[in-house]
Amino acid sequence: MTAVLDAPSEAVATRPAAPNRRKPQRFRRAMLNLLALLVFGCSAFPVYWMVNSSLLPANRIRSVEPTWFPAPATLDHYRRVFTEGSFTSSLRISLLVTAATLVFALVFAFLAALAVSRFRFTGRRQFVIAVLVIQMIPAEGLFISQYKMLEGWNLLNSVTGLTLVYVAGVLPFTIWTLRGFVDGIPVELEEAAMVDGCSRTRAFFSITFPLLAPGLVATGVFAFIQAWNEFTLALVVMTRPDGHTLPIWLRTFTDVNRAADWGGIMAGSTLIAVPVVIFFLVVQGRMAAGLVSGAVKG
Amino acid sequence: MSVLLSRADPPRLVSGSRRRSRLPQAFLVPAIAVLVLALGYPLGRQVVMSLQEYGLAQQFGRPAPWVGLANYQALVTDSYLWAVVLRSVMFCLVNAAVTMMLGVAVAVLLTKVSRWVRILTQSGLLLAWAMPVLAALTIWQWIFDSQYGIVNWLLTRLGFESYAGHAWLIDPLSFYLVATVVVVWMSVPFVVFTVYAALTQVPTSTVEAAEIDGAGAWQRFRFVVVPSIRPVLLVVGLLQVIWDLRVFTQIYVLQEAGGISTETNLIGTYVYRLGIAEGQFGVASAVAIFMLALTVVLTFGYVRRMLRTEDA
Numbered sequence: 001m002t003a004v005l006d007a008p009s010e011a012v013a014t015r016p017a018a019p020n021r022r023k024p025q026r027f028r029r030a031m032l033n034l035l036a037l038l039v040f041g042c043s044a045f046p047v048y049w050m051v052n053s054s055l056l057p058a059n060r061i062r063s064v065e066p067t068w069f070p071a072p073a074t075l076d077h078y079r080r081v082f083t084e085g086s087f088t089s090s091l092r093i094s095l096l097v098t099a100a101t102l103v104f105a106l107v108f109a110f111l112a113a114l115a116v117s118r119f120r121f122t123g124r125r126q127f128v129i130a131v132l133v134i135q136m137i138p139a140e141g142l143f144i145s146q147y148k149m150l151e152g153w154n155l156l157n158s159v160t161g162l163t164l165v166y167v168a169g170v171l172p173f174t175i176w177t178l179r180g181f182v183d184g185i186p187v188e189l190e191e192a193a194m195v196d197g198c199s200r201t202r203a204f205f206s207i208t209f210p211l212l213a214p215g216l217v218a219t220g221v222f223a224f225i226q227a228w229n230e231f232t233l234a235l236v237v238m239t240r241p242d243g244h245t246l247p248i249w250l251r252t253f254t255d256v257n258r259a260a261d262w263g264g265i266m267a268g269s270t271l272i273a274v275p276v277v278i279f280f281l282v283v284q285g286r287m288a289a290g291l292v293s294g295a296v297k298g
Numbered sequence: 299m300s301v302l303l304s305r306a307d308p309p310r311l312v313s314g315s316r317r318r319s320r321l322p323q324a325f326l327v328p329a330i331a332v333l334v335l336a337l338g339y340p341l342g343r344q345v346v347m348s349l350q351e352y353g354l355a356q357q358f359g360r361p362a363p364w365v366g367l368a369n370y371q372a373l374v375t376d377s378y379l380w381a382v383v384l385r386s387v388m389f390c391l392v393n394a395a396v397t398m399m400l401g402v403a404v405a406v407l408l409t410k411v412s413r414w415v416r417i418l419t420q421s422g423l424l425l426a427w428a429m430p431v432l433a434a435l436t437i438w439q440w441i442f443d444s445q446y447g448i449v450n451w452l453l454t455r456l457g458f459e460s461y462a463g464h465a466w467l468i469d470p471l472s473f474y475l476v477a478t479v480v481v482v483w484m485s486v487p488f489v490v491f492t493v494y495a496a497l498t499q500v501p502t503s504t505v506e507a508a509e510i511d512g513a514g515a516w517q518r519f520r521f522v523v524v525p526s527i528r529p530v531l532l533v534v535g536l537l538q539v540i541w542d543l544r545v546f547t548q549i550y551v552l553q554e555a556g557g558i559s560t561e562t563n564l565i566g567t568y569v570y571r572l573g574i575a576e577g578q579f580g581v582a583s584a585v586a587i588f589m590l591a592l593t594v595v596l597t598f599g600y601v602r603r604m605l606r607t608e609d610a
Contacts, residue, residue: 029410029411029412032407032410032411033411033412033415035407035411036404036407036408036411036415036416036418036419037415037418037419039404039407039419039422039423040415040418040419040421040422040423041422042483043419043422043423043425043426043483043486043487044421044422044425044426046426046429046434046437046438046441046483047425047426047429047437049437049440049441049448050433050436050437050440053440061446062445062446063446064445064446064451065451066446066448066451104332107328108328108329108332109329111325111326111328111329112325112326112328112329114325115321115322115323115325115326116322116326118322119319119321119322119325121319121322121323122323123323123326124322127326127330129605130333132601132604132605133601134333134337136540136593136594136597136601137337137341137590137593138540138543138544138589138590138593139544140544140545140546140565140566140569140589141544141569141586141587141589141590141593142337142340142341142344142586142590143569143570143586144344144347144569144573144574144579144582144583144586145340145341145343145344145347145583145586146336146340147573147574148340148343148347148579149336149339149340149343164332164335164336165336167332167336168332168333168335168336168337169336171329171332171333172333175329225428228430229430229431229432231431231432231546231547231550231551232546232547232550232566235550236570236574246432247430247431247432250432250433250436251432251551251554254436254439254555255554262440262443262446265436265440266436266437266440268436269430269432269433269436269437270433272430272432272433273428273429273430273433276428276429276430277425277428277429279428280424280427280428281424281428
């Protein structure tokens with residue numbers, strides 16, 4: 001790919017300095033732009049296709065010739081998703097599990113990140129290494145025994161059980177990320193406040209904590225997305241239909257309607273994707289702002 | 299990702315009060331409790347189960363007899379497991395390699411295009427990245443649908459008449475092709491964003507100095523840019539390998555849609571079929587342990603390197 005990419009530019013660059021050097025460069029830039037637009041097409045088209053299909057009337061979807069724009073748009077599929085079947089109850093379960101995971105993971109990770117980043121104590125190094133190693137453990141290598149464990153505790157098909165394994169699943173990463181954010185806020189800021197007479201707690205909460213807010217948001221969004229999208233454990237733990245989370249609901253919905261109701265399936269996919277996309281867009285700017293490396297200069 | 303690489307500065311804020319404070323340890327208690335309860339305990343239990351005969355009878359309350367390494371022995375001598383392992387490793391390496399190459403190429407491309415094109419491309423990638431895995435799977439199933447899928451329509455239009463009504467998920471090879479398309483489509487944006495961020499951190503002065511010294515575009519990239527973004531490339535590559543080795547959802551969902559599983563099982567789905575579907579928890583645990591071991595082997599070097607960064 002890089003070779004393909006570089007080939008034209010190389011050819012242009014090695015051309016002996018033509019009287020008008022800007023023209024080939026502009027041509028090169030145009031080609032690269034075109035290539036980037038192709039990348040845009042490849043990444044965005046499937047999403048567009050989902051939304052498009054969810055708005056088309058059934059007879060347009062079930063036609064060999066594709067319809068590129070939802071010109072006669074209909075909301076029938078969305079109406080059906082909401083009124084028929086178990087979308088709303090799955091939505092409730094998903095919201096519950098996601099919210100609980102988000103809160104617990106954030107609080108626990110925040111405390112741990114604080115300890116690791118701002119204190120030196122016995123066992124600190126071991127903890128950091130353990131978190132790093134645990135982060136490498138694939139969840140897919142553990143679901144068998146997690147299933148047995150929850151079964152033994154009568155926590156199968158319960159929001160509590162699923163939340164427990166979700167929190168454990170996202171904790172290592174959230175600790176790592178938050179710790180990076182806390183590290184990124186210079187201790188000097190707190191120290192300066194303490195020199196000016198602040199208590200350590202006050203210095204932390206009035207100086208560091210506000211600077212940490214973007215980090216908390218970014219980390220929280222990560223936990224949210226993980227829990228909202230998670231499939232494997234939800235499939236294993238929530239076996240009863242009334243306990244299905246949205247991803248499981250979408251899969252069973254696809255199964256039941258195989259090849260018959262692509263409009264409904266695409267409407268369901270769109271509904272699941274919308275909150276994630278919104279969250280992603282919201283934190284885009286803040287992620288960058290979270291890196292406050294420039295707070296202390298020289 | 300720079301977050302992951304941040305060096306561990308010796309924290310000095312409270313070095314004076316080190317002796318009397320138990321506060322930091324207390325801060326770790328909730329996190330450790332959850333990790334031990336929901337990861338440590340199952341891991342231990344999984345090791346135990348893998349050494350027991352644990353089938354449907356035990357599921358209904360019969361005590362599980364110890365069988366030593368019999369589960370492992372049965373697996374090692376089972377050619378099907380090796381087929382599954384080989385498939386998983388191949389799938390993982392191909393997907394990780396394709397993702398990394400495309401991701402780095404697109405990241406480099408983004409540094410060379412007009413601003414508006416870059417922003418547009420980034421938003422497209424962001425959209426693909428943000429798609430929940432199940433939504434992405436259903437989208438691609440629809441795109442590859444045999445009757446009304448747009449891929450078959452396009453191929454037929456281009457003159458490949460045989461693709462009219464072609465079922466992509468029935469043949470193992472094209473099954474993996476579809477799975478790879480989904481996995482790569484979903485993972486490339488992450489690589490692009492992290493690598494692009496790293497690329498913008500490469501000091502222009504160094505690159506210009508190399509240019510003045512007569513280095514060509516490829517040489518500048520290979521000997522100046524790549525070394526300075528190496529840590530990021532390593533971490534991102536490692537994550538791809540881990541994620542692609544443990545891939546479960548994509549394979550499972552496509553299997554359910556296509557109806558073939560024996561020929562397409564990877565380790566994750568094999569564990570699921572053995573354990574959850576057939577109730578052979580002993581054997582399934584052994585396979586899962588095997589999968590964990592494989593992850594350790596594949597990532598050992600990377601992890602050690604990261605730990606060294608941690609020590610520094």
